[in-house]
Amino acid sequence: MATYLETTDSPSSGETKDAHCSLQSVVAALESLNTAPDLDQIYDWLRRLEISREELQPYIGFKDGNYWRHRVCRNDFVEMLVLCWRPGQRTPIHDHNGSHGGVKIVEGLLWETIFTYDEEAGLQYKTARELTCGSVTGSDVPDIHQLGNPDISGQDLITVHVYAPPLGVLHTYKPGSAKIDLYVPDDTDAS
Numbered sequence: 001m002a003t004y005l006e007t008t009d010s011p012s013s014g015e016t017k018d019a020h021c022s023l024q025s026v027v028a029a030l031e032s033l034n035t036a037p038d039l040d041q042i043y044d045w046l047r048r049l050e051i052s053r054e055e056l057q058p059y060i061g062f063k064d065g066n067y068w069r070h071r072v073c074r075n076d077f078v079e080m081l082v083l084c085w086r087p088g089q090r091t092p093i094h095d096h097n098g099s100h101g102g103v104k105i106v107e108g109l110l111w112e113t114i115f116t117y118d119e120e121a122g123l124q125y126k127t128a129r130e131l132t133c134g135s136v137t138g139s140d141v142p143d144i145h146q147l148g149n150p151d152i153s154g155q156d157l158i159t160v161h162v163y164a165p166p167l168g169v170l171h172t173y174k175p176g177s178a179k180i181d182l183y184v185p186d187d188t189d190a191s
């Protein structure tokens with residue numbers, strides 16, 4: 001059963017672990033890993049992440065045709081990406097092929113649609129929701145979803161993603177169909 005979490009970036013206690021973290025400190029934590037972090041750890045980093053515009057600047061860039069992925073760091077266990085979305089841009093319906101991960105909305109508005117799948121019924125709509133700036137969401141395995149910046153948002157969307165292990169070839173799905181295709185995220189411009 002997929003696990004999804006939605007929260008705002010508001011520490012629930014005064015413990016040190018809830019202190020805000022810069023992008024630089026989260027990246028340092030990711031780069032020091034020698035095993036893949038679990039989902040709770042990823043959520044914790046993303047909830048505490050307070051990214052300044054200056055830190056974000058090297059990873060901001062938009063394309064007309066599709067959302068743009070900018071890689072912040074990657075090793076054998078984990079990767080971090082910043083995705084930039086114009087209104088109307090969205091992912092295919094996909095899963096993460098065994099990776100788990102979390103997403104933080106840094107600017108703008110994210111729509112997420114969640115699906116279920118079985119071989120007889122094919123892909124079925126499950127639920128949808130809207131996530132606002134500061135929210136953290138994510139998914140355990142298995143998970144099938146579509147993310148996007150809605151046409152009517154009228155604003156750009158910037159999101160930070162952490163996946164463990166790093167994404168490779170993903171599966172894509174079509175509503176009402178049992179057919180599963182393969183999808184490689186466009187890393188042409190990811191550094």
Ligand SMILES: [Fe+2]
Binds near residue numbers: 094095096145147
């Ligand atoms: Fe995804």
